[in-house]
Amino acid sequence: MSLDGKVGPVGPTLLSGDTMRSDNPMGRDLKSRPIGPDTPVRTPALPGGERRERKASDFKIRSNRLTEFAVERDYDRCIKCEVCIRQCAFDVHYRDEEEDLIKHHEEFCVGCQRCSVLCPVDCLVIKQNPAQYRAHGSWSGEHVKDINRQAETGGVVLTGSGNDKQSPVYWDKMLINASQVTNPSIDPLREPMELRTMVGAKPDAIEIKDGKLATKIPPQLQIDIPIMFSAISYGAISYNVQKAIAEAAVELGTMYNTGEGGLHPDFYRYKDNTIVQVASGRFGVHPEYLNAARMVEIKIGQGAKPGIGGHLAGEKVSESVSITRMIPAGTDAISPAPQHDIYSIEDLRMLIFALKEATNYRVPISVKIAAVHNAAAIASGIARAGADVIAVDGFRGGTGAAPKVIRDNVGLPIEFALAAVDRRLREEGIRNRVTLLSGGGIRNAGDIVKAIALGADAVYIGTAALIAVGCTLCQKCYSGKCNWGIATQDARLAKRVNPEIAKNRLVNVIHGWSHEIKEMLGGMGINSIESLKGSRSQLRGIGLSAEELRILGIRAAGE
Amino acid sequence: MRDPRCFGISACTTPRGSMCPKSRNNWQSVCNPYNEDKVLSACSIFGMMDTSGKAFSGDRVFRAMANMHDRGNGLGGGFAVYGLYPDHADAYAFHIMYHSQDGRTQTEQFLDTNFKVHLSEGIPTRERPDITDAPKVFRYFVSPKLDRTDPTPPSPDRGGLGRGDEDYVVARVLQINSEIDDAFVFSSGKNMGVFKGVGFPEQMADYYRLEEYTGYIWTAHGRFPTNSQAWWGGAHPFCMLDWTVVHNGELSSYGANRAYLETLGYKCTMFTDTEVLAYAIDMIMRRQKLGPEVFARIVAPPLWEEIDRMPPDERELHSALRTVYGGLLMNGPFSIVVANHAQMIAITDRIRLRPLTVATKGEELFFSSEEAAIRLVSPELDEVWTPMGGVPVIGRIGSLPTPADSTFRSEAVI
Numbered sequence: 001m002s003l004d005g006k007v008g009p010v011g012p013t014l015l016s017g018d019t020m021r022s023d024n025p026m027g028r029d030l031k032s033r034p035i036g037p038d039t040p041v042r043t044p045a046l047p048g049g050e051r052r053e054r055k056a057s058d059f060k061i062r063s064n065r066l067t068e069f070a071v072e073r074d075y076d077r078c079i080k081c082e083v084c085i086r087q088c089a090f091d092v093h094y095r096d097e098e099e100d101l102i103k104h105h106e107e108f109c110v111g112c113q114r115c116s117v118l119c120p121v122d123c124l125v126i127k128q129n130p131a132q133y134r135a136h137g138s139w140s141g142e143h144v145k146d147i148n149r150q151a152e153t154g155g156v157v158l159t160g161s162g163n164d165k166q167s168p169v170y171w172d173k174m175l176i177n178a179s180q181v182t183n184p185s186i187d188p189l190r191e192p193m194e195l196r197t198m199v200g201a202k203p204d205a206i207e208i209k210d211g212k213l214a215t216k217i218p219p220q221l222q223i224d225i226p227i228m229f230s231a232i233s234y235g236a237i238s239y240n241v242q243k244a245i246a247e248a249a250v251e252l253g254t255m256y257n258t259g260e261g262g263l264h265p266d267f268y269r270y271k272d273n274t275i276v277q278v279a280s281g282r283f284g285v286h287p288e289y290l291n292a293a294r295m296v297e298i299k300i301g302q303g304a305k306p307g308i309g310g311h312l313a314g315e316k317v318s319e320s321v322s323i324t325r326m327i328p329a330g331t332d333a334i335s336p337a338p339q340h341d342i343y344s345i346e347d348l349r350m351l352i353f354a355l356k357e358a359t360n361y362r363v364p365i366s367v368k369i370a371a372v373h374n375a376a377a378i379a380s381g382i383a384r385a386g387a388d389v390i391a392v393d394g395f396r397g398g399t400g401a402a403p404k405v406i407r408d409n410v411g412l413p414i415e416f417a418l419a420a421v422d423r424r425l426r427e428e429g430i431r432n433r434v435t436l437l438s439g440g441g442i443r444n445a446g447d448i449v450k451a452i453a454l455g456a457d458a459v460y461i462g463t464a465a466l467i468a469v470g471c472t473l474c475q476k477c478y479s480g481k482c483n484w485g486i487a488t489q490d491a492r493l494a495k496r497v498n499p500e501i502a503k504n505r506l507v508n509v510i511h512g513w514s515h516e517i518k519e520m521l522g523g524m525g526i527n528s529i530e531s532l533k534g535s536r537s538q539l540r541g542i543g544l545s546a547e548e549l550r551i552l553g554i555r556a557a558g559e
Numbered sequence: 560m561r562d563p564r565c566f567g568i569s570a571c572t573t574p575r576g577s578m579c580p581k582s583r584n585n586w587q588s589v590c591n592p593y594n595e596d597k598v599l600s601a602c603s604i605f606g607m608m609d610t611s612g613k614a615f616s617g618d619r620v621f622r623a624m625a626n627m628h629d630r631g632n633g634l635g636g637g638f639a640v641y642g643l644y645p646d647h648a649d650a651y652a653f654h655i656m657y658h659s660q661d662g663r664t665q666t667e668q669f670l671d672t673n674f675k676v677h678l679s680e681g682i683p684t685r686e687r688p689d690i691t692d693a694p695k696v697f698r699y700f701v702s703p704k705l706d707r708t709d710p711t712p713p714s715p716d717r718g719g720l721g722r723g724d725e726d727y728v729v730a731r732v733l734q735i736n737s738e739i740d741d742a743f744v745f746s747s748g749k750n751m752g753v754f755k756g757v758g759f760p761e762q763m764a765d766y767y768r769l770e771e772y773t774g775y776i777w778t779a780h781g782r783f784p785t786n787s788q789a790w791w792g793g794a795h796p797f798c799m800l801d802w803t804v805v806h807n808g809e810l811s812s813y814g815a816n817r818a819y820l821e822t823l824g825y826k827c828t829m830f831t832d833t834e835v836l837a838y839a840i841d842m843i844m845r846r847q848k849l850g851p852e853v854f855a856r857i858v859a860p861p862l863w864e865e866i867d868r869m870p871p872d873e874r875e876l877h878s879a880l881r882t883v884y885g886g887l888l889m890n891g892p893f894s895i896v897v898a899n900h901a902q903m904i905a906i907t908d909r910i911r912l913r914p915l916t917v918a919t920k921g922e923e924l925f926f927s928s929e930e931a932a933i934r935l936v937s938p939e940l941d942e943v944w945t946p947m948g949g950v951p952v953i954g955r956i957g958s959l960p961t962p963a964d965s966t967f968r969s970e971a972v973i
Contacts, residue, residue, distance in 0.1 A: 204883075528888055531815045
């Protein structure tokens, strides 16, 4: 059996999702080696003990890259049901008709574990390939593999999901306080515990006349929990997943964010829980869209890929995505790196007020930026430009597609950016003018409590929500072949997500987190989330340098 | 960070527990020698007012406080008295403690530059063997100079301090307290005064010879800090102009409250939760001119689920209060007695984690941590009740509160 013709040669392509699977001239060179694709080899013994001679090229496209994952199949258990074949959009598994066996191409495996989880007889184990290049302190296997990929294609190495590097996660280096003796802790199962949060600009003072409010309060977005679903566009994720997230937001009394892909006609029914985005591509932006939302967010940047735009491959622009984004089906949806009507802060102010005019000053306007080195100064400018909300997205935030070198090297951890932005806005006395949202690396209720104590009003979660729906972080979102049916427009794959079940899973996770947040608040002796906001004395750092402690504005554990 | 010139660091030879005269802003480091997030303490509080405005002697207040002796530990006691200086009712009465002659010299120069000083004198005290380490205490009756120039113009971003007399006085008091070593203004209102120090409240009453004074409102405090350091300025009441507060409890929301107030231009330097209460009172009631009912709704607001059930106008108002002043929600246990020349107010936290008893007898109004202390000095009472958490009890000249005002949370209170 040959794969020739199945995968054609791919020339140097920019931002191609297929960089991983290109045919490769080096593979052909292997023919001249003592052991090459045509060298007869002995296959593993078949169940009957029979062995047959096969050629290596029957199994594998040769490359000098080690495969990332090893597929172990227990032939004693395999019942040849072909579930694995049907489940894998990357064509890892196949039936060898000649031998009447299920076999695999490990080199295609992305480690998503779909086959392993769904195998009815548990005969599959997918693991990191134990075979490694010779150990090297400076050149990890990943470096070698990436160079080889690019040597094959001349392209940019693409990836999806969030930064997977071992850069410090500062959430894990902060510890939360609790009450003992001098102030009582509060039991959230027996006492009220309030998580309601108001998102929007706050005046410094109000006036009361004749017992009635005499000050016009700027528009506020009321959320019952300080957690919102962050921007993930229809196009990047499937219809079913966006529907599940929207319905979860409705049930939880919070908001979801359309991302930059427009609002599908079916989803206008969730408008009371919808934040719409206006990004550099302006996909799907029209008056009805803006006015459907409870908040409009101007997307300047994204934590996973600060400074660059986005690219939704034409393959993912289905008929339905095309209608929602207002672009022709099958064309690439390219978001420019900057917003081309914002080359400076005064331009941002004009867009903020254009959107306020368009929505009749009815909803808050948010500006989302990636966490970059001068985030504090930028945030101050955004507040003064008239934004009601600033969303800061840290460099561990997820993405549907980003150049790996940018995802892994550009930006700041959200903890630092958040601490710096909050401090700057406080020093300038304008912190109350804006609500500060933080996202990009929030993994659990502990992270949320720490974020709010550092100064956030509420958090955005994206990756955590997708994990709740089934994502296993294989980082192949850009391929459009998500086996879990999340980051795909392929109807066969997308139907794997049942929106009802997915919604319930999302609701369950956030319910769980809400309980955990309440327990931690009660432990600190407070019964309302606003009494945590900016309370950095509730945090202590562990294993941090004096400089890191200073930046975070917290003291060392034990101090 | 810890001031290396202060206690426990080898460069400083001053023994622990006494004043470090050389350290800049010594009162900051003295009141928080261990550099804690905040200094913890618990207390007894008491307030007594004659709502007819008649001045009375404080002897019953002293006895009531002595009765609650065990609620304090001798590391802080104090009193605020209103109607104290009728002969100088139009002048700001500054009570200032000095830890060095130099501090006094500098402060008096500062006062001469910025104020017209009508009278200055030492505050009479009585020697007691158990009161040691006492700073020198002086009082000054002053008026702002009319031709003054304000060295710190208001900042538009912070709704900043204005140019009125009161704001001028507040700014100058904060200036003395933060910029002149060894000097601390602990009372700055008109026709009122605070007397406080390290000791049990009954010792302080004797030390300051308070039996010689009369007033129509007395508030009192006995302190139980959880560290052994004590500083005369750190005792209660806290005073800003003629607003005073005595406080029992610990604000678990201290960090959030402090962050909010500092954003709006206040500078918290004493690391006590009472300080944030004092600034909140100054901001809401004095500067923003919202009444005590609204103040109570800000520091101890109704639950959102209660707000959701209110009629539309009230819902809008309460929702706005929580939205705008969330940073002033005082969370965690507290009961406070706040006073100024016109009123005496008691508020407890919204889930009522600290004790407070209210009683009336004739025109007299009592607030106390314990009912026993009231019964001791006024055995027959007209009314005695325990107010609901978060509901203010307000005594004004000419009006006594009734149990009906505060026994149940009234949603139409504002």
